[in-house]
Amino acid sequence: MSQSPLVGIIMGSDSDLPTMQGAIAVCEEFEVSFEVAIVSAHRTPERMVDYAKTARDRGIKVIIAGAGGAAHLPGMVASLTPLPVIGVPVATRNLGGVDSLYSIVQMPAGIPVATVAIGNAKNAGLLAIQILGTSDPQLCDRVRQYRQSLQEMVLEKQAKLDEVGYKNYEL
Known part of the structure; x- marks a missing residue:
């Protein structure tokens, strides 16, 4: 910093x-x-x-x-x-x-x-x-990476939902 x-x-x-x-x-x-x-x-x-x-x-x-x-x-x-x-x-x-x-x-x-x-x-x-x-281009790139991690997190949750079904999905 x-x-x-x-x-x-x-x-x-x-x-x-x-x-x-x-x-x-x-x-x-x-x-x-x-x-x-x-x-x-x-x-x-x-x-x-x-x-x-x-x-x-x-x-x-x-x-x-x-x-x-x-x-x-x-x-x-x-x-x-x-x-x-x-x-x-x-x-x-x-x-x-x-x-x-x-x-x-x-x-x-x-x-x-x-x-x-x-x-x-x-x-x-x-x-x-x-x-x-x-x-600050580097900071902007880090924001992009952060947003990409959010997308990946949602896709992982969807994969889990697909695998176990909504009745067995645990938060």
């Missing part, structure tokens, strides 16, 4: 860390440098502004922002930086993360935030890797 982080993985609270582990794992798997930080849009707004405004100068290329409930972090960060921001809606106790999803996906025109499924930080990590791959 390079010294300067390429991906910023931020979250509104430490309680979001278990959800964000998926993005961390993907960055580690693809050997892409990253940083992890707690940056609350509501409790530390000045920190959020500073993080978003300095990310590009610090070498960050993509920001993944996880947030639950009101989920303002991804959108507010996107409004403060020219970098791509990927929002991860974090599941909540009361509404299961639908509130987070709606908050992140309903950005006004001109301030886009890419949004993944509720709790799916792994896909956010993969999207960040794909974005980085647009300017």
